[in-house]
Amino acid sequence: xxxxxxxxxxxxxxxxxxxxxxxxxxxxxxxxxxxxxxxxxxxxxxxxxxxxxxxxxxxxxxxxxxxxxxxxxxxxxxxxxxxxxxxxxxxxxxxxxxxxxxxxxxxxxxxxxxxxxxxxxxxxxxxxxxxxxxxxxxxxxxxx
Numbered sequence: 001x002x003x004x005x006x007x008x009x010x011x012x013x014x015x016x017x018x019x020x021x022x023x024x025x026x027x028x029x030x031x032x033x034x035x036x037x038x039x040x041x042x043x044x045x046x047x048x049x050x051x052x053x054x055x056x057x058x059x060x061x062x063x064x065x066x067x068x069x070x071x072x073x074x075x076x077x078x079x080x081x082x083x084x085x086x087x088x089x090x091x092x093x094x095x096x097x098x099x100x101x102x103x104x105x106x107x108x109x110x111x112x113x114x115x116x117x118x119x120x121x122x123x124x125x126x127x128x129x130x131x132x133x134x135x136x137x138x139x140x141x142x143x144x
Contacts, residue, residue, distance in 0.1 A: 005033050009043055013060045014111055015128070024060065052109075061109045075104040076144060084137040087130050091123040091140065098123050110136055 005028065012018060012027045021040050028035060035043075044060070052061045078097040083090050093101045102118035105125065112132040117124050127133040 005035065006043060006047060008033060009040075009047060009049075010062065013049065013062070014109075014113070017057055017059045017111065019057060019059055059111075075101060078104070079140070079144060082137055082140040082144065084130075084133040087127045087133045089125040089127060089133045089136040089140070091125070093121050093123065095121045097121070105140075110139075 008028060008031055009024065012024065012031075016023075016027060018024045018027065021037055021044070024044075025035065025037060025040050028040070047062065049060045049062060051058045078093050078101040079091050080094060081092045083092075091098070091101060091105065098118040098121050102116050102123045105123060106116055110125075112128040113136070114126040114128060116126070125133070125136055127136060
């Protein structure tokens, strides 16, 4: 049950903007988990969740979500362009650099990302909806 709850927490913070433990507790109860605030607090520590402020909203993210400066510089050097279609964002990279760019992207912990896959020079980012892919596109474009 604990492992299912921890996975549910990661899913909830990935899909929703969870600002505090009370919001997380409410979302878990909707999913059928009857837990206390103390349990949630321990889970947050175990999962190494951090608060990240974005657009004036502080939300939980998986620890290490921000890119280290070296990774941010590498990401800017590796990615040539970004575009999106429907719910998929596409990063074009220099040949051989897509895997590392994909790993750097994953560390950014974008909400509402279903998954990523990298080839030799292309990274596909599958988002939950078109508006999410557009948001990813705009944020990556701002990084380049």
